[in-house]
Amino acid sequence: MSEAELILVNEAKNCTLYTIQFLSEDESEFEQFYNKFKDDVEFNPDLMRIVGFLGRIADFGALERYFRPEGKMSDNVVALPVVTSKLRLYCLRLSDKILILGNGGVKKTRSYEEDDELSGYVITLQNFDKLIKEGTESGTIIVTENKIVTDKTFDL
Amino acid sequence: MNTSFQQMLSSVPANIQQEVDLEIALSNRINDLMTERGLSKLEFANALGKRPSEVTKWLSGQHNFTIRTISLLSAFFGESLIHVE
Numbered sequence: 001m002s003e004a005e006l007i008l009v010n011e012a013k014n015c016t017l018y019t020i021q022f023l024s025e026d027e028s029e030f031e032q033f034y035n036k037f038k039d040d041v042e043f044n045p046d047l048m049r050i051v052g053f054l055g056r057i058a059d060f061g062a063l064e065r066y067f068r069p070e071g072k073m074s075d076n077v078v079a080l081p082v083v084t085s086k087l088r089l090y091c092l093r094l095s096d097k098i099l100i101l102g103n104g105g106v107k108k109t110r111s112y113e114e115d116d117e118l119s120g121y122v123i124t125l126q127n128f129d130k131l132i133k134e135g136t137e138s139g140t141i142i143v144t145e146n147k148i149v150t151d152k153t154f155d156l
Numbered sequence: 157m158n159t160s161f162q163q164m165l166s167s168v169p170a171n172i173q174q175e176v177d178l179e180i181a182l183s184n185r186i187n188d189l190m191t192e193r194g195l196s197k198l199e200f201a202n203a204l205g206k207r208p209s210e211v212t213k214w215l216s217g218q219h220n221f222t223i224r225t226i227s228l229l230s231a232f233f234g235e236s237l238i239h240v241e
Contacts, residue, residue, distance in 0.1 A: 010161040017161065031159055038167070045172065052168040052176040053218065054161075060180065065187070065215045082216035 001155045004128075006148060009101060012058035016146050019101045020128060023153065029124070030101040033089055043106065046087040050080050054101070061096040070112065070122060077125045079104070088118065092125045092132075097146035100128065127156050180217040182226070182237060187215055189233050204232060 002022050009017040009030060019030035027035065037047040057066065070090060071077030080089045089104035103121040112118040131154050135141030142149040168176075190200055197215075201208040213219045214229075230237045 034159065034164055048168045048172045049176060049218070051164050052173045053180070055165045055168070055173075056176060056180050056217075060184070060217075063217075065183075065212070066217050081218045083213055083218045083220070 003153045004156045005153045006100070006150060010054075010058055014059060014061040014146075015057050015097050015099055016148075017054065017058070017099050017101060018148060020124065020154075020156075022156070029103040029121075030089075033102075033104045036105070037087065043087050046081070046085045049085075050087070050089050053080065057099065062091075062093050062099040063096055064093070067091070067093055071126055075126045075129045077122055077129065088112070090118075090121045090125055092129050094132070094143065094148075095145075098143070098148060100125070124156055128154060131156070175220075176218075179219055179221070182221055183215050183217040183219065185237055186229060189235075193233075204228065 002024055004020050004022045007019050007021045007028050009019050009028075011017075019028040021028040025032070034047065034051070037043045040047070053066075060066075066082070067078035067080060068082045070079040070088075076092050076094055078091050078093045080091065081087075086106050086108070087104065088107050090102040092100035092102065094100065102125045105115075105117055105121070107115065107118060109115045109118075112122055132141055132143070132148070135150065135152070136143050140150065140152055190197075195203070197208050197211045201211045214221070214225075226237050
């Protein structure tokens with residue numbers, strides 16, 4: 001298990017973006033995703049589309065139809081983009097107004113479950129989703145309309 | 157975060173941001189028109205002879221629409237989805 005905390009990425013009226021920062025890492029999960037592909041000739045355009053899209057989610061909200069359902073029916077893990085691309089960014093969509101950005105990569109297999117790296121990112125988000133549910137039930141985490149209020153660290 | 161989100165956003169080329177904005181605007185317009193007409197995704201797909209997965213792509217805000225599809229949808233709704241001045 002590794003200790004992690006929730007980091008605010010962007011705060012806007014219609015959607016607050018967060019990411020996860022493992023305390024043992026220098027960069028958050030979303031920064032790692034960004035830095036992996038920002039200088040990649042093949043995938044930079046798809047990365048830029050995802051970043052540009054996330055910028056607009058601030059205005060329109062993290063609407064369900066903007067995301068590809070991923071993970072299991074029982075969790076809130078989703079992916080971008082919906083359209084054809086081998087690049088995947090995994091996220092935890094708690095509502096139209098709260099989105100937690102995870103890590104991602106290039107999907108080379110039919111499903112993410114066949115890829116250790118990608119399934120690791122999804123499992124991290126699934127575990128985080130479970131901890132948020134437990135935290136809200138126990139009162140250590142408060143999820144408001146567009147914010148997650150907590151000062152705790154998470155064992156992921 | 158070491159790289160701020162605003163820094164990341166500023167690295168998005170103008171042409172790609174324009175593409176993203178148009179795709180979102182078109183998907184939102186189609187969604188609004190479907191809602192106005194009381195059409196479910198399945199009903200809408202059936203009316204156009206398309207698969208529901210195609211409609212999912214249109215509504216995702218990330219679909220690269222062709223002139224052909226825009227024309228098909230404009231004719232179906234009886235109004236232009238885009239205006240060129």
